[in-house]
Every structure is written in C-alpha cells, then in structure tokens.
Amino acid sequence: SDGMRRVEIKVHGGGGYDSDFSDEEGQDGSVDQLLLQKPFQKGTRAKVAHRDVASQELDREEARNRRQHLISMNAFERHKKFVGDYILYYGGKMDDLRRSTAKDKTDLDVVRENHRFLWRDEDEEDMTWEKELAKRYYDKLFKEYCIADLNRYKENKFGFRWRIENEVVSGKGQFLCGNKRCEMQESLKSWEVNFAYVEHGEKRNALVKLRLCPDCSFKLNYHHKRKEVKTKRKRSSSGAGDEPQRPESTSSRPKKLKKHKRKQKRSRKGRASGFLF
Structure with a gap:
C-alpha cells in the first residue's frame, strides 16, 4: 500500500547491519527540489578550473581595457599610437613613413x-x-600699364607684367616709375613698346604701355628709340577775328605717307624681345 514503509537491510562484510528507510512520500520533495534548482547553480562540490580558463578571462579583461583606452583617444592620437606600435614591432624610422613632397x-x-x-x-x-x-x-590683373624689369637693357631684353591691385592703389606704374626697382615720381613719360615674347613654345607679340622716369627711359631706349605717347591737347576755340585754317595742299600728302612708312620701319627695328616675370 501507499502508506507502507519498506526496510532494506544490508549485510556488510564486517558482519554489521545497515538499514535504509525509504518513504515514497519523501520522493515528491526531491522532485520539487530539482524543479526549483537554478540552471546556473553550481554544485556543492566544484571542480578546479583549468588554467586556460584563467588565461582566457585575463585576455578578455585586457581587451576591454585596451578598447576603452582607444575609445578615449581622438583619431589623430590613435593614428600616432598605431604608427608607433608598427615601428616598435617591425622596426624602422619615422622618416621612412613620411610622404615625399618633391612633386607637390x-x-x-x-x-x-x-x-x-x-x-x-x-x-x-x-x-x-x-x-x-x-x-x-x-x-x-589690371592691364592699362605694365611693370617693367630693365636689368638686361643692354641686351635689349626686357621683362613686362601687368599690375596687381595693391600697385594700382599705390600708383605704381602710373604715378610712380614703372620700373620695379625705381620709385621716382617726377618727369614721367609714357612709352609704347612692341613686346615680343615666347610663351609655351610659341612666339607672340603685344603692344604694351608703361610710364618711366628719365633714367629708366634711357634704359628702355638704349638700343632703339621707342614711341613716346603724348597727350593730345585740344586747341581753344578761335575768335571771330582769327584767320580760318587753310586746307592742306595735295602736294603735302605724299610726304606724310613717306614719313608714315619710315615710322613703320623704325617700329619694326624697335621691337623689344623680352621675358615674363
């Protein structure tokens, strides 16, 4: 029956007796204990952990600390650390890793x-x-007047460039001498020069205008006389008693044509070979 108790008697080798009382009602309690036992609960008799477990736990802790240290850095500090570690482990110098700036x-x-x-x-x-x-x-650039380099005037070679904003504001090249190494303000003259130059392997010509002091004008005209630019003054209106102007005679026109041809020949001779600076 359910309420009966069973007695188990065991005979030991020494002749003694041993009895175990088993109760079927007590088996239900053991089942409840198994149900209430937590899955991660360790047994009463824990085994000694293997040494690999300790090393793995140490590696995980070291990785967490290293990750936290890298997160606290900015991008440049991390880059410096990685470069320093590379040189420390693989050898070399910091100069070997620098980019060459020769072609920059x-x-x-x-x-x-x-x-x-x-x-x-x-x-x-x-x-x-x-x-x-x-x-x-x-x-x-401002392209009304040029700035000149007259250092090689004895070779009939001149350098010309256009003016920048600061030079226009200060008056350099218009109210000051157009030679880049001269600051004269008095007796400036305007000159037109047929500037012949070579640019990207191609010969070109340009008619430029510049203002120079007497000394720099002498350097400009050292080999050939350049064309001086003079301002045309308007004549005052003549009174009623003035004589009317006579028309030019037809005989004077051929002379002017000859003079014009001579000026063209002189301008060709006065061409200045130059360079850009």
Whole structure:
C-alpha cells in the first residue's frame, strides 16, 4: 500500500547491519527540489578550473581595457599610437613613413605653369582646372600699364607684367616709375613698346604701355628709340577775328605717307624681345 514503509537491510562484510528507510512520500520533495534548482547553480562540490580558463578571462579583461583606452583617444592620437606600435614591432624610422613632397604643387606653382600674358580665344579651348585657375588670376590683373624689369637693357631684353591691385592703389606704374626697382615720381613719360615674347613654345607679340622716369627711359631706349605717347591737347576755340585754317595742299600728302612708312620701319627695328616675370 501507499502508506507502507519498506526496510532494506544490508549485510556488510564486517558482519554489521545497515538499514535504509525509504518513504515514497519523501520522493515528491526531491522532485520539487530539482524543479526549483537554478540552471546556473553550481554544485556543492566544484571542480578546479583549468588554467586556460584563467588565461582566457585575463585576455578578455585586457581587451576591454585596451578598447576603452582607444575609445578615449581622438583619431589623430590613435593614428600616432598605431604608427608607433608598427615601428616598435617591425622596426624602422619615422622618416621612412613620411610622404615625399618633391612633386607637390601649390596654387602659385600651378598659376606659374599655366599663366599667359594675353589670353586668346583659342587659349580657352580644352580648359583644365589648372588653366581655369590661371585664367581667374589673369582676370584680376589690371592691364592699362605694365611693370617693367630693365636689368638686361643692354641686351635689349626686357621683362613686362601687368599690375596687381595693391600697385594700382599705390600708383605704381602710373604715378610712380614703372620700373620695379625705381620709385621716382617726377618727369614721367609714357612709352609704347612692341613686346615680343615666347610663351609655351610659341612666339607672340603685344603692344604694351608703361610710364618711366628719365633714367629708366634711357634704359628702355638704349638700343632703339621707342614711341613716346603724348597727350593730345585740344586747341581753344578761335575768335571771330582769327584767320580760318587753310586746307592742306595735295602736294603735302605724299610726304606724310613717306614719313608714315619710315615710322613703320623704325617700329619694326624697335621691337623689344623680352621675358615674363
């Protein structure tokens, strides 16, 4: 029956007796204990952990600390740390990792390579970003008067360039002598020069105007006389009693044509070969 108790008697080798009382009602309690036992609960007799477990736990803790340390850095500090670790582990010098700057170009270098004294319509074909940068710089220049370099005047070689904004504000090239190393203000004269130059392997000509002091004008005209630009003064209106002007005779016209041809020949001889600076 359910309420009966069973007695189990065991005979030991020493002759003693041992009895175990089992109750079927007590089995239900053991089942409840198994149900209430937590799955992660350790047994009463824990085994000694293997040494690999300790090393793995140490590695995880070290990785957490290293990750936290990297997160606290900014991008540049992390880069420096990684580069330092690379040199420490693999050897070498910091100079070996630096990029060569021999072929680097600034905006000024690009403008110098693609600059033109005068831009024509054919020059603006197939524009690259380098040419567009040089063209934008060219558009900011003031092209009424030039600044001259007269150091090689004995060789009949002159350098010309357009003025920048600061020179226009200070009056350099118009109210001051147009020679880049002269600051004279008095007795300035205006000159027109047929400027012949070589640009990107092509010969070109340009008629430029500049104002120079007497000493710099002598250097400009050292080999050939240039054309001096003079302002035309308007004559005052003549009174009623003045004699009317006589028309020019037809005989004087051929003489003027001859003089004009002579001036053209002189202007060809007075062509200045130059360079850009």
